[in-house]
Amino acid sequence: MADIALKATGINKTFHDAVNLQVLKNISMEVTKGEFVSIVGKSGCGKSTLLYVLSTMDTDYEGSLDINGTTVTGKSLNDLARIRNESLGFVFQFHYLLPDFTCLKNVMIPGLRLGRLSYKEVEEKAYEKLKIFGVEEQALKKANKLSGGQQQRVAIARALINDPAIIMGDEPTGNLDSKNTGIVFDLFQKLSKELGQTIITVTHDDDFAKRSDRIIEMADGEIKSHGHK
Amino acid sequence: MKLNVNTEIALTYLATRKKQTVIASMGVMFGISMFIFMQSLMKGTNDYFEKMSFNSTPHIRLYSENKVADNHMLVNFLKDPSEKILINPKQLIQTQGIINPYGIIKEVKANPQVANVTPQVTADVIYTSGSVQINGNVAGVNIDQEDKMFDVQSNMLEGDLHDLNKVNNGLLIGKGVADKLSLHVGDNITVTSGTGSPTIMRVIGIFATTIKQVDDTKSYANIVQAQNLLGKDRSYVTDIKINIKDYNNAPEVARDLETMTGYKAEDWVKANEQLKAAFKIRAVILNSVIGVILLVAGFGIYNILNMTIYEKIKEIAILKAQGFSGPAVTSIFLQQAIYIGLMGGIVGIICGFGITYMVSRIYIGAGTLKYLPMSFYTPHYIEAICFGILTTIAAGFFPARKAAKVDPVTIIRG
Numbered sequence: 001m002a003d004i005a006l007k008a009t010g011i012n013k014t015f016h017d018a019v020n021l022q023v024l025k026n027i028s029m030e031v032t033k034g035e036f037v038s039i040v041g042k043s044g045c046g047k048s049t050l051l052y053v054l055s056t057m058d059t060d061y062e063g064s065l066d067i068n069g070t071t072v073t074g075k076s077l078n079d080l081a082r083i084r085n086e087s088l089g090f091v092f093q094f095h096y097l098l099p100d101f102t103c104l105k106n107v108m109i110p111g112l113r114l115g116r117l118s119y120k121e122v123e124e125k126a127y128e129k130l131k132i133f134g135v136e137e138q139a140l141k142k143a144n145k146l147s148g149g150q151q152q153r154v155a156i157a158r159a160l161i162n163d164p165a166i167i168m169g170d171e172p173t174g175n176l177d178s179k180n181t182g183i184v185f186d187l188f189q190k191l192s193k194e195l196g197q198t199i200i201t202v203t204h205d206d207d208f209a210k211r212s213d214r215i216i217e218m219a220d221g222e223i224k225s226h227g228h229k
Numbered sequence: 230m231k232l233n234v235n236t237e238i239a240l241t242y243l244a245t246r247k248k249q250t251v252i253a254s255m256g257v258m259f260g261i262s263m264f265i266f267m268q269s270l271m272k273g274t275n276d277y278f279e280k281m282s283f284n285s286t287p288h289i290r291l292y293s294e295n296k297v298a299d300n301h302m303l304v305n306f307l308k309d310p311s312e313k314i315l316i317n318p319k320q321l322i323q324t325q326g327i328i329n330p331y332g333i334i335k336e337v338k339a340n341p342q343v344a345n346v347t348p349q350v351t352a353d354v355i356y357t358s359g360s361v362q363i364n365g366n367v368a369g370v371n372i373d374q375e376d377k378m379f380d381v382q383s384n385m386l387e388g389d390l391h392d393l394n395k396v397n398n399g400l401l402i403g404k405g406v407a408d409k410l411s412l413h414v415g416d417n418i419t420v421t422s423g424t425g426s427p428t429i430m431r432v433i434g435i436f437a438t439t440i441k442q443v444d445d446t447k448s449y450a451n452i453v454q455a456q457n458l459l460g461k462d463r464s465y466v467t468d469i470k471i472n473i474k475d476y477n478n479a480p481e482v483a484r485d486l487e488t489m490t491g492y493k494a495e496d497w498v499k500a501n502e503q504l505k506a507a508f509k510i511r512a513v514i515l516n517s518v519i520g521v522i523l524l525v526a527g528f529g530i531y532n533i534l535n536m537t538i539y540e541k542i543k544e545i546a547i548l549k550a551q552g553f554s555g556p557a558v559t560s561i562f563l564q565q566a567i568y569i570g571l572m573g574g575i576v577g578i579i580c581g582f583g584i585t586y587m588v589s590r591i592y593i594g595a596g597t598l599k600y601l602p603m604s605f606y607t608p609h610y611i612e613a614i615c616f617g618i619l620t621t622i623a624a625g626f627f628p629a630r631k632a633a634k635v636d637p638v639t640i641i642r643g
Contacts, residue, residue: 084552098544
């Protein structure tokens with residue numbers, strides 16, 4: 001059996017607003033390395049909530065979560081930040097680039113944060129990543145001067161700067177037209193097939209989901225199908 | 230460029246919001262420059278008044294104080310201290326002044342802290358010229374030593390003070406005395422003390438201090454002449470005036486001298502309590518003004534950082550998602566505060582120096598005070614920048630902590 005990139009065991013999560021609402025019910029799942037997994041389901045079924053639990057940003061849950069064979073449940077916020085920096089990349093529905101910085105800087109910031117490489121090396125690496133996504137010409141432009149598709153590509157390049165074990169996408173194509181959706185999908189596929197990156201995305205887009213390796217279907221806070229072939 | 234990534238982000242935020250940055254650092258700048266200006270003015274003024282007070286007051290004055298009559302004679306006679314016949318003891322006048330003054334002067338001079346010692350005979354007198362009489366006092370001094378200790382020369386309006394050594398019955402009078410009796414250099418004046426006979430003396434000089442009370446009453450004579458005025462012998466001395474090397478030690482040295490000589494030693498701090506009180510009041514006023522200015526500057530920084538954090542809350546969330554920990558985010562925003570403080574501080578120091586310098590050139594011409602007394606004292610500048618940076622750190626701390634607590638999930642999910 002291939003290596004496990006991410007393993008969730010018995011995840012339960014309840015929102016305690018006016019009434020107690022259990023949004024995740026005893027979820028267990030595994031994702032192997034190099035897999036491209038889509039999580040689908042109706043709005044409100046808990047798929048985004050699950051993704052944020054898997055991302056380590058949301059720590060208010062029961063159950064346990066392993067990333068790359070390390071249990072991250074119960075670690076301090078600072079340790080989790082370090083883990084995110086090192087092993088996780090994020091692509092969101094909105095690009096969330098920092099508008100005051102150039103595209104190149106935006107890509108570099110997580111790399112500089114990690115501090116494993118020198119400034120020069122991070123800069124070169126960031127430029128390489130931009131090249132993969134065909135936005136190297138925009139490298140020195142301010143992030144808010146780019147088109148939506150370009151911004152999303154820069155955002156993906158940013159997610160990759162530290163060569164993370166897992167890339168997580170929260171509707172990464174939700175805000176893009178079909179042409180750009182196609183580009184982003186091709187990029188994700190390239191990442192998983194050629195570079196062996198693990199990808200977990202939450203999506204509404206059925207076409208997008210169908211073309212991925214595996215579809216996890218969710219309904220009412222539970223996994224209906226793990227999609228194993 | 231080898232900046233820490235937190236520093237780089239902090240600097241970029243500052244650079245892209247130039248207007249706010251400039252306004253915030255101007256707040257600090259005003260605070261710091263006011264701090265420096267006010268401190269310089271206060272220290273300058275205090276130094277000036279201190280120096281002024283030393284123009285007329287010695288650091289320590291040794292004199293023979295009247296004593297309350299006690300019952301030791303009675304005890305000697307009755308051999309029973311419980312017997313109390315004296316029910317309302319009165320002050321006894323000490324008619325001899327200081328006994329063996331020159332011996333005491335020699336002893337005082339042996340103290341390593343003492344710089345200068347001079348004897349004085351003070352006599353309360355009535356000045357008479359024509360039919361007008363005014364009260365005053367004559368200080369019988371050794372004019373050369375007096376000049377060395379109190380810079381009498383700088384107060385001289387007319388005449389030469391060294392003539393006091395040459396002219397037997399010479400007298401240096403205050404400007405007020407001269408005006409009231411219409412006296413000029415070379416005129417005669419009758420001086421009468423309570424115990425001696427009226428003496429005709431000659432005005433050989435006129436002086437003016439900035440203190441009207443002194444100018445209206447005081448005059449200098451040769452010490453021998455003052456003894457004559459009082460009808461006393463050559464060993465009669467009422468005061469011994471002592472200047473020491475560091476006037477801040479005056480209270481301690483005074484205590485030593487008191488025990489050593491048995492006479493009352495009054496230090497300048499006691500003699501100028503109103504001066505010390507004025508210093509204290511000024512310090513309170515000054516510190517409250519500076520406090521308010523720095524507080525306002527601090528609120529400025531607090532507001533601007535708070536606004537930045539509201540505007541950038543999504544960016545903070547995304548930074549945290551990418552692995553920036555709480556302390557890293559705190560550092561980004563605290564650094565912004567510190568840079569604002571540093572910029573404002575440095576410009577403030579330059580401005581503060583400029584203002585201080587300009588004000589020190591303003592001519593006011595009151596008495597012997599020609600220009601506003603300003604002091605250029607380096608520790609003020611160091612204090613100022615420390616206070617400035619402390620204020621900005623305090624003001625930046627709360628917004629920065631708030632930024633660190635941003636929950637990325639809530640912000641990113643909307």
